[in-house]
Amino acid sequence: MVELLPSILSADFAHLADQVAAAERGGGTAIHVDIMDGHFVPNITIGPPVVKSLRKATSLPLDCHLMIDNPNEFIPDFADAGANWVSVHWEACPHLHRTLQLIAHHGMQPGVVINPATPVDFLIEILPMVHHVLVMSVNPGFGGQEFIPFSLKKLARLAELRRELGLTFKIEVDGGVAHDTVAQVVKAGAELLVAGNAVFGQGQPEADAHALLTAARKAAGE
Numbered sequence: 001m002v003e004l005l006p007s008i009l010s011a012d013f014a015h016l017a018d019q020v021a022a023a024e025r026g027g028g029t030a031i032h033v034d035i036m037d038g039h040f041v042p043n044i045t046i047g048p049p050v051v052k053s054l055r056k057a058t059s060l061p062l063d064c065h066l067m068i069d070n071p072n073e074f075i076p077d078f079a080d081a082g083a084n085w086v087s088v089h090w091e092a093c094p095h096l097h098r099t100l101q102l103i104a105h106h107g108m109q110p111g112v113v114i115n116p117a118t119p120v121d122f123l124i125e126i127l128p129m130v131h132h133v134l135v136m137s138v139n140p141g142f143g144g145q146e147f148i149p150f151s152l153k154k155l156a157r158l159a160e161l162r163r164e165l166g167l168t169f170k171i172e173v174d175g176g177v178a179h180d181t182v183a184q185v186v187k188a189g190a191e192l193l194v195a196g197n198a199v200f201g202q203g204q205p206e207a208d209a210h211a212l213l214t215a216a217r218k219a220a221g222e
Contacts, residue, residue: 002186002220004213005063006205007032007174007196008054009045009143016050017057019205026209030061030085032174032194035078037068040092041141048074048081055082063194065113065174067140068092072099079106087111087134087172090118100129111172115140116148120157130169132192133158137185138175143196147176152188159189182212183219 006023008016008031020031033051038044051062061084068074071088078086086103090112093099103110109131112123116136123133135158137151151173158171172192173185182193193216199209 001191002213002216002222003029003192004199004209004216005030005032005172005192005194006199006209007034007143007194008200009034010196010200011205012200012203016054019200020054020058020060022206023199023209024058024060026199026206027213028060028199028209030063030192031058032063032065032196033083034196035064035066035068036141039069040089041067043141048077051078051083052081061085063087063111063192065111065134066092067113072102075099075102075106075108079108083108085109085111085131087113087132089113089115089140090122091115096126097129100126104129113140114154116151120154120161124161124165127161127165127167127169132170132172134172134174134192134194135190136175137173137177137181140175144201145176147178147181151175152184155185155188155190177212179212179215182216186216186219 006028011019036045063085064083100110111132113134138145173190174194178198
């Protein structure tokens with residue numbers, strides 16, 4: 001089943017609870033929260049206090065994507081704030097196995113993320129540990145970027161590995177997911193679709209989320 005994960009990076013933060021509620025009415029089944037520290041990526045966004053506030057505003061799972069250095073230091077704080085899923089970058093974790101164990105130890109679903117230049121096969125050893133794998137289809141840091149086409153091969157490779165290894169992790173994609181790309185990413189194997197600008201960019205999150213999800217499910221034959 002294809003799911004839509006609205007990304008609050010493109011939302012109006014002055015009306016965040018209302019925007020999230022509208023995206024949920026439009027069919028969003030988890031809320032994607034981009035955590036950036038200005039070191040690992042060239043932008044600064046939010047931290048645990050905003051996640052804690054957001055937790056009070058929605059019952060949906062909070063999918064926290066940590067684009068930060070030293071994620072181990074902050075994982076307990078995100079657990080305390082109410083995060084449900086936490087994903088960390090392969091590129092930021094010299095001891096990735098330990099980091100994924102730490103996420104699970106704190107009662108959250110662990111995920112791993114790869115940047116556009118990182119091959120999927122680097123993840124083979126830890127795939128049995130993760131709830132989801134997030135393929136970045138833009139370079140992380142900013143919303144509204146153009147989709148990188150070779151990401152489709154990475155999604156397909158992940159789907160192939162999942163079959164070969166008999167695993168059940170979800171395949172997530174983030175970056176440039178919009179009406180002109182959503183059919184391609186779904187056909188390549190993505191199930192969790194992160195969309196920010198396509199949901200919140202025009203100020204109509206309920207209608208735009210519904211339209212994007214409808215297009216995705218049509219492409220998936222659902």
